[in-house]
Amino acid sequence: MHNDLSFMPRILLCGDEAEFFSRVGQRPFKIVGRMQLAGTFDGQPINFLQDGRIFLDGKIQHFNELLQAIQGAAFDYLVFNSSADFNVFFKVTYSMGFMSPKVVTLEQFKNTPREFFCDVNADMILLAHFKNIALKSLLDVDGYFAKGQLFTKGNNDFTAMDCISDKPLLPIKENLYRRVYRDFAEVGYRRYDAALIAERPPIDFMSEFIFLERFTDLVITFARTGSELEKYIIANANIFAEGNGLRTAAGSWFFLKRHKPKENFCVYVVTHKPTPHEGKLPEGYKIIHAGRAVNPDLGYIGDNTGDNISDLNLYINEVTALYWFWKNANDTVVGLAHYRRFFTESNDTAFAYDKILTKDAALRILQDYDIIVSTIYYGLMTQHEFVENDCGVELPKLGETIIRKYLLQAQPDYLDAFDYVLNSTTFYKCNMFVTRRDVLDAYCRWLFSFYIDATQEILRTVELHKITDKRRRIMGYFSERMMMVYLMKNHLRIKELNIMQVEGL
Numbered sequence: 001m002h003n004d005l006s007f008m009p010r011i012l013l014c015g016d017e018a019e020f021f022s023r024v025g026q027r028p029f030k031i032v033g034r035m036q037l038a039g040t041f042d043g044q045p046i047n048f049l050q051d052g053r054i055f056l057d058g059k060i061q062h063f064n065e066l067l068q069a070i071q072g073a074a075f076d077y078l079v080f081n082s083s084a085d086f087n088v089f090f091k092v093t094y095s096m097g098f099m100s101p102k103v104v105t106l107e108q109f110k111n112t113p114r115e116f117f118c119d120v121n122a123d124m125i126l127l128a129h130f131k132n133i134a135l136k137s138l139l140d141v142d143g144y145f146a147k148g149q150l151f152t153k154g155n156n157d158f159t160a161m162d163c164i165s166d167k168p169l170l171p172i173k174e175n176l177y178r179r180v181y182r183d184f185a186e187v188g189y190r191r192y193d194a195a196l197i198a199e200r201p202p203i204d205f206m207s208e209f210i211f212l213e214r215f216t217d218l219v220i221t222f223a224r225t226g227s228e229l230e231k232y233i234i235a236n237a238n239i240f241a242e243g244n245g246l247r248t249a250a251g252s253w254f255f256l257k258r259h260k261p262k263e264n265f266c267v268y269v270v271t272h273k274p275t276p277h278e279g280k281l282p283e284g285y286k287i288i289h290a291g292r293a294v295n296p297d298l299g300y301i302g303d304n305t306g307d308n309i310s311d312l313n314l315y316i317n318e319v320t321a322l323y324w325f326w327k328n329a330n331d332t333v334v335g336l337a338h339y340r341r342f343f344t345e346s347n348d349t350a351f352a353y354d355k356i357l358t359k360d361a362a363l364r365i366l367q368d369y370d371i372i373v374s375t376i377y378y379g380l381m382t383q384h385e386f387v388e389n390d391c392g393v394e395l396p397k398l399g400e401t402i403i404r405k406y407l408l409q410a411q412p413d414y415l416d417a418f419d420y421v422l423n424s425t426t427f428y429k430c431n432m433f434v435t436r437r438d439v440l441d442a443y444c445r446w447l448f449s450f451y452i453d454a455t456q457e458i459l460r461t462v463e464l465h466k467i468t469d470k471r472r473r474i475m476g477y478f479s480e481r482m483m484m485v486y487l488m489k490n491h492l493r494i495k496e497l498n499i500m501q502v503e504g505l
Helices: 017-024 063-071 083-095 106-111 120-132 202-214 228-235 310-316 319-328 359-365 383-391 394-410 412-422 437-447 451-461 470-489
Strands: 010-014 030-036 038-041 044-047 053-056 059-062 077-080 103-105 137-140 160-164 179-181 194-197 218-224 240-247 251-258 265-271 285-289 333-338 341-344 371-374 433-436 494-501
Touching: 010 017, 017 030, 017 106, 044 053, 053 063, 059 063, 077 083, 077 106, 083 103, 103 106, 120 240, 120 251, 194 202, 202 218, 202 228, 202 251, 218 228, 228 251, 265 319, 265 359, 285 319, 310 319, 310 451, 310 470, 319 333, 319 437, 333 359, 333 437, 371 470, 383 394, 383 412, 383 470, 394 412, 394 451, 394 470, 412 470, 433 437, 437 470, 451 470
Parallel strands: 010 030, 010 077, 077 103, 137 160, 137 194, 160 179, 194 218, 265 285, 265 333, 371 494
Antiparallel strands: 030 053, 038 044, 053 059, 218 251, 240 251, 333 341, 333 433, 341 494, 371 433
16 A cells, blocks of 8 residues: 555645644645735725625735635635634635635544545546446545545446555445455456546656556546646656546546557467477467477477576476576567467367467457466366376375475465365366466466475485386476466456367377
8 A cells, every 4th residue: 555645735724824733733734825804904904795805815805816716726725724714705605606625624624634635526526427438347546435525436336446445444435345455465466447546746656557557557546736746647648548637626537548568479389399380370379399408409499598497397398388488588468388289269179270369369358357278177086086097196195295395385375275176176277378477477476486396306206207107297297287276366367268189299
């Protein structure tokens, strides 16, 4: 959460300055002017009730001049120390058809959340606008509505709102939201139609605007008329893909979209032998030779350059290629396929090159989902039994014990998911996926926080290099179930696609 969102309210004060300071307490503000409704100055009496004249900033002026100042950007609040003076002013101005959220009593000002410019009219204008633009989901990053004067969403239940607040909310305020999160970590990978942030200095605003790319394409913020943020947004309109504004009495709601960078898309097709695919695969597909450090060069991209674990390929299969493109490539959208297996949107899973998932199709899917994986496998055996069926009893038992040891050290929160998957008859097969870079990074940080250490320990314990059958790849069997373990514990929007099997390879 951000705790430095306070702006410096500019105060036009009606009343004694010493009294104002003694009652307002320690909060940021700046007195930019003084006014008085009655008195005598230079021998001239003023009486707001009788002739509409006031004393404003050292001279007698008519109310119309004050009205222009209220409607402009000269100050944020006109604060009355005396509620009696406020009532006099309110009755006259109300009879003239003028009301403004800028005009408040000292008690109102004291109780306004200090990091926000709260204006219930502006809030209601915003909520009504959500329906007009078909905004179905919103992340209230700073708890804006929770700190304002709203208690319900009024007659607009169109937009589902979530909130981030590191402090408990009043139960009635919680009713504004679908969920309340303590921090961004709890939000996870959820995506929203928009995120709402409070007004802040331009440099802090841009930092937050960039950070929120992982959650939304649209950022909404309020900028007071004449504020530094308003000036910055208007002066730098070219840096936003869209920058519409919605006027209120005190400023504007800005709806700002980022320019989307060109996607760098790549699905790595993992192989350990020559394939017939060169020149036939869709745009963005690259063949990668897994285990090239311990096998003859096939002429493809190898997983043995830069930061790599290529020499472990005999034991962990395509995971060495996964590690390589995580550490050495810079693709913004990335995937893993096999030389014999490819994703398809078709229900006909007979292999054909023109049915392989394309770049455009993958990007379209990832607008609404976080990750593409294989259609879930429903087996007749649990994963324990499946691995034991291929590798015997002893090696799977040892592998599970060692993985559990390192998982407990590095990722103890995942032990329950690990147990669930091993005792389940379902999982996502083949380590295949397509996702965005931030999801890949998070998954690989998690996986390799324990998996390499566990693999190296089993290699120290058992002479796997002397085994020539499937049992040598015992850690590869476990790795194939790790994607399911990770997905069990994270709020990813999952899209399942069929896999086409290439026969005869």
